Amino acid sequence: MPAYSTNMRLKFPILALTLEIITIILFGVFVDYDDGKHGGHGAHNTTHHKEKKDPLTLYPMFQDVHVMIFIGFGFLMTFLKRYGFSSVGLNLLLAAFALQWGLIMQGLWHLDDGKIKVSIFKMINADFSTATVLISFGAVLGKTSPVQLLIMTILEITIFSINEHLVAEILEVSANDVGASMIIHAFGAYFGLAVARMLYRPALRNSHENDGSVYHSDLFAMIGTVFLWMFWPSFNSAIAESGTDQLMAVTNTYFSLAACVLSAYAVSSLVEHKGKLDMVHIQNATLAGGVAVGTCADMDIGPFGAMIIGFVAGIVSTLGFKFLTPILASNLGIQDTCGVHNLHGMPGILGGIAGIVAVALGKKKGSAAMQGAALASSLGFALVGGTITGLIMKLPFWGQPPDQNCFDDSIYWEVPGEEEEEGEESLAHGDQKAEA
Amino acid sequence: MPAYSTNMRLKFPILALTLEIITIILFGVFVDYDDGKHGGHGAHNTTHHKEKKDPLTLYPMFQDVHVMIFIGFGFLMTFLKRYGFSSVGLNLLLAAFALQWGLIMQGLWHLDDGKIKVSIFKMINADFSTATVLISFGAVLGKTSPVQLLIMTILEITIFSINEHLVAEILEVSANDVGASMIIHAFGAYFGLAVARMLYRPALRNSHENDGSVYHSDLFAMIGTVFLWMFWPSFNSAIAESGTDQLMAVTNTYFSLAACVLSAYAVSSLVEHKGKLDMVHIQNATLAGGVAVGTCADMDIGPFGAMIIGFVAGIVSTLGFKFLTPILASNLGIQDTCGVHNLHGMPGILGGIAGIVAVALGKKKGSAAMQGAALASSLGFALVGGTITGLIMKLPFWGQPPDQNCFDDSIYWEVPGEEEEEGEESLAHGDQKAEA
Amino acid sequence: MPAYSTNMRLKFPILALTLEIITIILFGVFVDYDDGKHGGHGAHNTTHHKEKKDPLTLYPMFQDVHVMIFIGFGFLMTFLKRYGFSSVGLNLLLAAFALQWGLIMQGLWHLDDGKIKVSIFKMINADFSTATVLISFGAVLGKTSPVQLLIMTILEITIFSINEHLVAEILEVSANDVGASMIIHAFGAYFGLAVARMLYRPALRNSHENDGSVYHSDLFAMIGTVFLWMFWPSFNSAIAESGTDQLMAVTNTYFSLAACVLSAYAVSSLVEHKGKLDMVHIQNATLAGGVAVGTCADMDIGPFGAMIIGFVAGIVSTLGFKFLTPILASNLGIQDTCGVHNLHGMPGILGGIAGIVAVALGKKKGSAAMQGAALASSLGFALVGGTITGLIMKLPFWGQPPDQNCFDDSIYWEVPGEEEEEGEESLAHGDQKAEA
DSSP, X not given: OTTTOOOOXXXXXXXXXXXXXXXXHHHHHXXXXXXXXXXXXXXXTOTTOSSOOOTTTTHHHHHXXXXXXXXXXXXXXXXXXXXXXXXXXXXXXXXXXXXXXXXXXXHGGGOBTTBEEEOHHHHHHHHHHHHHHHHHHHHHXXXXXXXXXXXXXXXXXXXXXXXHHIIIIISSSOOOOTTOIIIIIIHHHHHHXXXXXXXXXXXXXXXXXXXXXXXXXHHHHHHHHXXXXXXXXXXXXXTSOTTHHHHHHXXXXXXXXXXXXXXXXXXXXXXXXXXXXXXXXXXXXXXXHHHHTTTTTTXXXXXXXXXXXXXXXXXXXXXXXXXXXXXXXXXXXXXXXXXXXXXXXXXXXXXXXXXXXXXXXXXXXSOHHHHHHHHHHHHHHHHHHHHHHHHHHTSTTSOOOOGGGTTOGGGTBOOOOOOTTTTOSOOOOHHHHHHO | OTTXXXXXXXXXXXXXXXXXXXXXXXXXXHEEEOOSSSOSSTTTTOTTOSSOOOTTTTHHHHHHHHHIIIIIHHHHGGGSTTOHHHHHHHHHHHHHHHHHHHHHHHHGGGOBTXXXXXXXXXXXXXXXXXXXXXXXXXXXXXXXXXXXHHHHHHHHHHHHHHXXXXXXXXXXXXXXXXXXXXXIIIHHHHHHHHHHHHTOOGGGSSOOTTSSOOHHHHHHHHHHHHHHHHHHHHHHHTTSOTTHHHHHHHHHHHHHHHHHHHHHHHHXXXXXXXGOBOHHHHHHGGGHHHHHTTTTTTSOOHHHHHHHHHHHHHHHHHHIIIIIHHHHHHHSOOXXXXXXXIIIIHHHHHHHHHHHHHHHTTSSSSOHHHHHHHHHHHHHHHXXXXXXXXXXXXXXXXXOOOGGGTTOGGGTBOOOOOOTTTTOXXXXXXXXXXXO | OTTTOOXXXXXXHHHHHHXXXXXXXXXXXXXXXOOSSSOSSTTTTOTTOSSOOOTTTTHHHHHHHHHIXXXXXXXXXXXXXXXXXXXXXXXXXXXXXXXXXXXXXXXXXXXXXXXXXXXXXXXXXXXXXXXXXXXXXXXXXXXXXXXXXXXXXXXXXXXXXXXXXXXXXXXXXXXXXXXXXXXXXXXXXXXXXXHXXXXXXXXXXXXXTTSSOOHHHHHHHHHHHXXXXXXXXXXHHTTSOTTHHXXXXXXXXXXXXXXXXXXXXXXXXXXXXXXXXXXXXXXXXXXXXXXHTTTTTTSXXXXXXXXXXXXXXXXXHHHIIIIXXXXXXXXXXXXXXXXXXXXXXXXXXXXXXXXXXXXHTTSSSSOHHHHHHHHHHHHHHXXXXXXXXHHHHTSTTSOOOOGGGTTOGGGTXXXXXXXXXXXXXXXXXXXXXXXX
């Protein structure tokens, strides 16, 4: 174990404090409040600008997105029996850093009098940028140290913001991706899978004793699932043009998700032993409709069009969990802890393709070729960026956990001891475990 | 057990997929986005219509209601020690289908150029319609298969929409029921009780080993309780006329619920052994004030009037749990798993009566007779509709669980195995149990 | 044990019912709906008053605050292994009563035609007043009966409203405290600590077997933490002047909290065994940034100024948990169950001092001396009021739990029994315990 040097005592505090101090200095130089003078966010929200608008109009949607990021992603990953502290705790750490870093990285492309002027719109985008990191976190959950994850956060956010800028602004006719099927979901998933490939551990090929759920950990995960499911219409519509476009984005996402639930449940029952439902599918595949309808959300595809997208996404995602995830692990060396390929990867690509088709059919002004370029760019940046990031994370001094301590909070957390006299739920003392 | 044929492998997927495909086709024919041209929802929200209104004004209230439906109802039912997956999982399944079916059933009465034009207002009403099903689900929780429940959903939503249309539009002077004490709560409860009566199982007369809670399942249930409690003001005011009426609905519900908490706690302590509080009362009776103030919510009854209603509802509901539920089970053959009679049934009727009195006292324009007719209609449709639905659900090929597998997730779900070496919380392998 | 007479059967119901009936009568005499004629809340929200404003503009922020009060505070305290029912259940009881009592106590200073006219703004303030009680509850958690706590609620709300009135209105130039670092957080913490000092129990000096967490209780507590963390921007901005001030309050709080997370995690790892993270720190110290930035939230301190405040608060709070809490308990006889001194006390004072500095630097119109007076007044009222309240609570007939039953739900709650045959999580029968 000394070879792994998993002791975080100096590495982690020094890295975290240094990053935060640098960030504060950057904020001092570059960041100011939005004074409302420039409209702040490009073409958006211009329709109702005749009179001075309340700068908090988008605030309720921001809070919905905020809940998805911190409760949704955080609790979704608590399904592992001994990794709940890390799931919800490191989710909070990474997202809190990522939103600061994301605000800077996204804002540097659009300085306004040399400043990034923070509005609710920019805070939503900062929250969005954290989603890429949290998706990738799902792919490497249980197998990485907090230090490795902070490094991933810096690199991923930086690469994300370059791709986002390219897709949204540089391409001649900028591509549509209001709900970010491509630039967040597909990007985050394939970035994470590339990292996971680089961090491949042969010893985890046979299922690890801690890589599973217990009854109540699955219920905690459902808190995450349901909050993500409910607030996804806000995610897909928050930065849409206000008015009809935003209403369409809400409506399409609402119905896509509803249809997705039915197909995910049906296919789960179809492929499982005796027709039983599998919690992994329910926790994840029911959300694929939100991912897949993202790119088209503000397009005039009709509620039934959205439902077809959600319906297909629920099927694809569930089948992916059942049949593709084991193949990725055994044949390609990609150990995808949360199955982000099934929830964000394939549905994200499906969303990108749906966007190409919808634009080609004239459901929204745009160019099908540009939509295709946006999808290709997102996948390319993700795979290359993730591979490089994974190589950096593999360096031996970041405190990566040894195989036998994977999926176990006690290596990085003080874990409450077991009450042997009561037979109550609790874990063995972390130290006993780690030193065994 | 073969007699029960609880294997869902074909039945459930075929039913779920067929329903969803039919629904998508109906959406293709009938459903379109709201284009804002017709105001969409009758007399509502006309006061501020001089300038073009943001179509998302009601969106934050919609999301509150959404949370009540999916987190509130879902987690409230997780109190059972081995039925959490079904509670929150089937709640998601039924509500996701019910909102689609409800949108069609409610919308067909008000076609606009042959289309149902979806607005946030219509999405709120679709969510409302799901509440009736989830209330009835509470009455039969643990004793029904997913297939039976999907059938109940189709029938209940259909009957609900007929009663709602009758109460809200046909009656000469339409009745007031802004918070739906009558058309949702009383309807859903008595519909569910009628179904439960039809599905009576003598073998469950003596308390079933799984029909109870464990410590952490009671805490999961409190997540549901508290979210319902907090957002109930949104439920009761979401479709109120905007402005003063809506503010009154919020205010009345806020104070009714607060008063209800005090009386529910007091009576729970009064009737329990040594003055202890009972979690069943706290999880449920604290919400009765929201139900009971529903019909009167937008009436000028004064905050103290609302508090009196809530205060009484808390007492009635707690006493119902303590004294009435056992009698219903033993004498009338109505096994009401969640006690919906105490949370939605009696408080719903109380709300209907309060509405009659308030209208008679001139607290709102209307006819006391019409209010009475609305209450009678809701109860009548519920009892007749629930009885017929229960008879259909009793047919032997829907995969109803055998008595010994009631209240047990493992008959329809893959349940994670017990970790015997750790003494940790988890359940016995579902299959061992089911095959024992 | 008879000496303690912990049986609540008569005491608690009589007190709760009496208080509620008195409250309803006071509401009948004094409380009415806001008719929008007087603007309702002083200088606030006057900027956009040209046309009649929707009375529900603040409603989404109100609901965020509501979630913080009932889910946030309630679940934050569920970290104790056997005290979850009391944490979330008594939190609901106390807050439901406190919001009614707070509305009266705050409103009596501002009668309008002899009436308190309830608006969303007043409901937010009523919710705020409950926060003081819930903070103090944290200091005495596990060592007090429901009757004692109701008495504390009445007294604390009353004293709070006097101090608030003094700070906000009487002082010549009224002090700034938009996010209530002083009048809620510091006040609630030192009030609670004074009560805890009065209720000192020497027998609890050595750690009590139930004064700790188990794995899943720590996860329940994280639900509280994360909801508090996410919605804190609403807490600090809900009553700010709408427009730029409110946007600043949101922005400052958002970034202060983000910076606080990094410093809290870093210091937790630095001071713990082998660099591990401690859940107590993560659950609490990550929130200190929200407390500390409260007074300055609507001041032009710049996002980086807010981040410095949050960064320092995270360090101070974590160090407080590690080093100060044990000293308070062993040397001063202050047994602070939840460590409110570290989360609300010191960060509240830090916020007050930051406000003095910011006003002195001209970041907001005001007087540094008045800011100092407000801080001194809040601390003075808290310490004197808390001491007197503690003395009253110490009277022997309020049913205080005996030492051996502290931190144990089973003395006031029916607790579900253990399933011995399954080795599943659940508690020993409450009665066995209490009678042992």
